[in-house]
Amino acid sequence: MRSEHTRPRLRNGVMLSFDPVRDCHVVLFPEGVIVPNETAVEILRLCDGASSVSEITQALRDRFAGVCDSEVTAVIDRFADRRIVEWI
Numbered sequence: 001m002r003s004e005h006t007r008p009r010l011r012n013g014v015m016l017s018f019d020p021v022r023d024c025h026v027v028l029f030p031e032g033v034i035v036p037n038e039t040a041v042e043i044l045r046l047c048d049g050a051s052s053v054s055e056i057t058q059a060l061r062d063r064f065a066g067v068c069d070s071e072v073t074a075v076i077d078r079f080a081d082r083r084i085v086e087w088i
Contacts (some may be wrong), residue, residue: 004066006087008076009049014084016044
């Protein structure tokens with residue numbers, strides 16, 4: 001369950017990696033493979049279990065313009081719904 005103090009991380013058995021055959025990043029998990037867009041890749045890279053959503057959002061703001069808290073949270077929540085990300 002998510003609260004202001006929880007931090008997202010990739011679940012055990014989930015891996016974000018670069019697939020040279022597809023020439024893109026993929027999320028590998030026991031149920032399959034997802035090809036995330038570039039925005040999702042940047043967010044997933046920061047889901048390390050050490051950073052809160054606000055810290056992740058700030059890190060993205062430091063690199064990109066127009067980053068919105070609610071959009072970052074929505075992306076993480078969608079991955080949590082698919083059991084790719086968990087809240088710790």
